[in-house]
Amino acid sequence: MADEIVSHWDGLYREKDDAQLSWHEDDPSLSLELCDVAGVDRGTSVIDIGGGTSRFAERLIERGLSDVSVLDVSEAALDRSRRQLGPVGEQIEWIAANVTTWTPDRYYDLWHDRAVFHFLIDADGRAAYRDRLCRCLRPGGYAIIATFALDGPEKCSGLPVVRYDPEGLSEVLGGRFTLVAHRSHTHNTPWGSPQSFQFSLFRMAQ
Template identity: 80%
Template sequence: MALFVFPVEVTFNVLRSPASGFVLHLNVRIGLRADTHEFRPKVSFADIAVIDLKLHDHHLTGSSGDTMADERVSHWEEVYREKDDTQLSWHQDDPSISLELCDVVGVDNASSVIDIGGGTSHFAERLIERGLSDVSVLDVSKAALDRSRGQLGAVGEQIEWIAADVTTWSPERSYDLWHDRAVFHFLVDADDRSAYRDQLHRCLLPGSHAIIATFALDGPKKCSGLPIVRYDPEGLCEVLGDRISLVTHRKHTHHTPWGSSQSFQFSLLRVGQ
């Protein structure tokens, strides 16, 4: 009775979440018994010689399915088409913490600011009211940007609106301040966080600043049905790399439009050499 060993590789593409994906590679070596004259093998569990299971993060791309960026676009387009601001847990009428931190670093009329994931936030509007003229808003949802621009009327014409996923966007310029309230914590995939970090460094020259707000360590574990990663200021700096240093931070309890409480941390960061 002969024993032949053949390596068999089976690949499963499994979508883990709208924000990330993984590919499961299952490599199995199986001993095949040639028990018949026709050499048709019979396999039993006792004949399994080696099982090598590998699991790693992977962006799902190509014709077999949408990219993760496309999944994000679909999710947020649906959210902003179906819900008004009073139905969005992250909505706030007054971005007071962000504006306070702008004052800490001396943001003035000559400063350039980009609001990452600005959606229908009032942050850009408040900056225009303060006299700034170089304000940009980036969001993955065109529906959100169209709504905000329409609501602002003439003020909206003074803002640059960028419909793009921050992880795949190609910035063409630098800014004095990068503002992100509740985008980064949605990036549960390490590759997405790395892409975000790269974009931040492309947009900010040494000496520039970033304000990044996420759910705090005692904050919710999900938002809009999606998993998130919670941070404290030190953990956020560690993820963003050695060139990022913490200037100051604020602990903030956000109250949703329906009265629930959410714990946030706001980190004011400086980009070094």
């Protein structure tokens, strides 16, 4: 199964440019807004889960952050992002791994995930994700997790998803996390189709 997941996402990133990827957004403004709510500054360490070719890490570097990591299951996505960013990409740590089997070796102040968690349709996958989140997020740190909302699509890129509202996501994450803020968001795909998302900001207990 792990090899199939890698092959699926590598294939998409090799066959399609950003304008052909339904999840792509040029301006991650809502994620950055929640970063402001969390008090992210130049000294904050951030990991972007499933970052692919997202512009989020680039925007953080532009804001003066110097400790930014991007994790994605697709090496093809990371390679493309590195090439696109040029010298900026040299300031980012790139991690090719599946978040559910990854072994974190450090702490981060902020965990950012736009549209990975909703692909975890079984309880074991969600438990493995929570384990990595708890192991690498600094006590008192923040997590931004965005998923399809309850009225969002039932599939993405041909794969089934689980849709959430902020309260349901909070319940899945468990008692170590407190819901701090949430936003509803309509993402328009590069070809103009609307997709309903929810963005939630959590703080982990000290």
